[in-house]
Amino acid sequence: MLDDFMTRATLAGVGVAFAAAPLGCFVVWRRMAYFGDATAHAAILGVALSLTFQMSIFTGVLAVALIMALTVTLLAGRGYAMDTLLGVLAHSALAFGLVAVSFLSGVRIDLMAYLFGDILAVSRADLAVIWGGATLVMALIAWRWSQLLTATLNEELAYASGFDPKREQLILTLALAVTVAVAIKVVGVLLIAAMLIIPAAAARSLARSPETMALAAAAIGAFSAVAGLRSAYVFDTPAGPSIVCVAAILFAFFSLIGWQTQRED
Amino acid sequence: MTLITVENLSVRYGANTVLHHVNMTVEPGEIVTIVGPNGSGKTSLLRAIIGATRPSAGKVTLKSGLKIGYVPQKLHVDPTLPISVERFMHLTNRVSRRNCVEALEAAGVPDLMKRQMSQLSGGQFQRVLLARALINQPDILLLDEATQGLDQRGSAGFYQQIEKVRRETGCAVLMISHELHVVMSASDRVICLNGHVCCEGSPAVVASAPEYRALFGTGTGGALALYRHEHDHHHDHGENSREAAE
Numbered sequence: 115m116l117d118d119f120m121t122r123a124t125l126a127g128v129g130v131a132f133a134a135a136p137l138g139c140f141v142v143w144r145r146m147a148y149f150g151d152a153t154a155h156a157a158i159l160g161v162a163l164s165l166t167f168q169m170s171i172f173t174g175v176l177a178v179a180l181i182m183a184l185t186v187t188l189l190a191g192r193g194y195a196m197d198t199l200l201g202v203l204a205h206s207a208l209a210f211g212l213v214a215v216s217f218l219s220g221v222r223i224d225l226m227a228y229l230f231g232d233i234l235a236v237s238r239a240d241l242a243v244i245w246g247g248a249t250l251v252m253a254l255i256a257w258r259w260s261q262l263l264t265a266t267l268n269e270e271l272a273y274a275s276g277f278d279p280k281r282e283q284l285i286l287t288l289a290l291a292v293t294v295a296v297a298i299k300v301v302g303v304l305l306i307a308a309m310l311i312i313p314a315a316a317a318r319s320l321a322r323s324p325e326t327m328a329l330a331a332a333a334i335g336a337f338s339a340v341a342g343l344r345s346a347y348v349f350d351t352p353a354g355p356s357i358v359c360v361a362a363i364l365f366a367f368f369s370l371i372g373w374q375t376q377r378e379d
Numbered sequence: 380m381t382l383i384t385v386e387n388l389s390v391r392y393g394a395n396t397v398l399h400h401v402n403m404t405v406e407p408g409e410i411v412t413i414v415g416p417n418g419s420g421k422t423s424l425l426r427a428i429i430g431a432t433r434p435s436a437g438k439v440t441l442k443s444g445l446k447i448g449y450v451p452q453k454l455h456v457d458p459t460l461p462i463s464v465e466r467f468m469h470l471t472n473r474v475s476r477r478n479c480v481e482a483l484e485a486a487g488v489p490d491l492m493k494r495q496m497s498q499l500s501g502g503q504f505q506r507v508l509l510a511r512a513l514i515n516q517p518d519i520l521l522l523d524e525a526t527q528g529l530d531q532r533g534s535a536g537f538y539q540q541i542e543k544v545r546r547e548t549g550c551a552v553l554m555i556s557h558e559l560h561v562v563m564s565a566s567d568r569v570i571c572l573n574g575h576v577c578c579e580g581s582p583a584v585v586a587s588a589p590e591y592r593a594l595f596g597t598g599t600g601g602a603l604a605l606y607r608h609e610h611d612h613h614h615d616h617g618e619n620s621r622e623a624a625e
Contacts, residue, residue, distance in 0.1 A: 274449030
């Protein structure tokens with residue numbers, strides 16, 4: 115069954131959607147959208163490092179994404195506004211990454227594959243990495259769900275309930291780095307943030323509890339992956355962007371329905 | 380047995396010392412209010428008690444197994460986060476539906492279970508926060524400026540609810556407030572803070588202390604009068620006299 119490249123691509127897309135969607139809910143609730151972007155953009159630097167030191171792409175990207183996310187967390191609240199800080203870090207990381215890649219003489223790399231993903235070239239080994247990472251992220255979020263939710267609502271409430279909201283932030287950071295590392299093959303660094311945010315935002319108008327929002331986001335993300343790949347096949351369009359387009363159309367659709375029902379209320 | 384003991388507590392942020400050598404205790408069942416001007420370290424003291432801020436010197440000791448019900452100053456529910464009152468009530472504890480109903484009743488908002496948090500008014504929101512803090516039958520309630528954003532009538536009603544909760548459950552209350560006249564009448568003991576403990580004692584003692592007057596000026600003379608007026612009637616029909624005082 116895994117011999118078919120479309121089957122492997124579909125499984126890879128669904129795996130990434132399952133990890134990205136619940137995590138994306140927290141990204142949306144905590145207003146960390148740009149944070150996701152910054153971490154993702156840093157991934158291209160990770161690609162360059164992996165190729166230089168002949169590590170697996172996954173390891174290099176994971177390491178750089180993690181360093182990036184931790185740096186942002188550490189620098190937060192020390193002088194610059196968060197969006198300025200992220201703007202500086204995200205685009206510098208992307209620029210340094212692109213420059214670093216250009217130094218890699220002798221290695222022919224397809225930059226486009228990393229910027230926009232190369233989901234149709236997913237191998238069995240990639241699939242194992244993606245599902246391993248996705249399972250880890252889902253397990254982390256499920257395990258810490260109520261603590262993450264409490265820390266998202268109010269830091270002091272978290273302390274008074276006997277746990278450290280900074281640790282929960284760290285868990286989200288870790289999950290984000292893993293998600294970026296597994297998603298790079300599927301949608302590429304430029305569109306990873308879209309897989310985090312769009313399904314979660316689309317699920318908002320459907321949900322009346324945090325749990326249903328996360329589940330709806332996962333469903334919307336998975337559907338986008340399947341439908342996006344299908345339309346890429348039929349219309350011969352790039353696969354990663356097609357997935358994001360389907361998610362965006364679903365977002366517009368559900369938002370319109372949401373507004374309509376709100377007006378009727 | 381003492382619930383909270385703060386000994387010789389100092390808190391520093393960088394070079395800025397916000398609290399120095401603070402000593403205080405909270406005993407079971409009493410209502411203690413911390414008053415102080417802006418920047419006097421009220422919130423830092425509360426944060427040190429719940430463990431959100433590390434003391435630079437001294438220590439905070441909680442009675443072992445102390446159950447704290449915390450009512451935050453402000454809780455921001457992002458519009459993108461759908462959460463009902465019922466779900467919010469068991470955010471950190473698994474509780475039965477009955478506990479949930481009882482806690483909402485105790486906080487004076489029995490009918491809000493199914494509402495979304497984002498649809499509540501300011502007053503309802505604060506009461507739901509209070510209900511959430513009560514759900515675990517806490518030994519002590521901690522309130523950080525819990526009536527910010529409420530009008531005077533709203534906050535007077537809120538403090539009456541706190542007194543009622545104390546009367547019914549016997550839990551201690553430690554709160555911070557800037558609404559001196561409303562809060563002081565409801566307190567057993569007032570601690571006046573300005574980086575250190577300026578003065579403390581019963582509301583009448585604190586209100587007439589020169590340290591307190593130096594901080595809050597003579598404008599609080601009216602608050603004192605209000606307090607006295609209420610105290611005359613407090614024990615038999617406190618509720619009525621407070622309404623009359625409004």
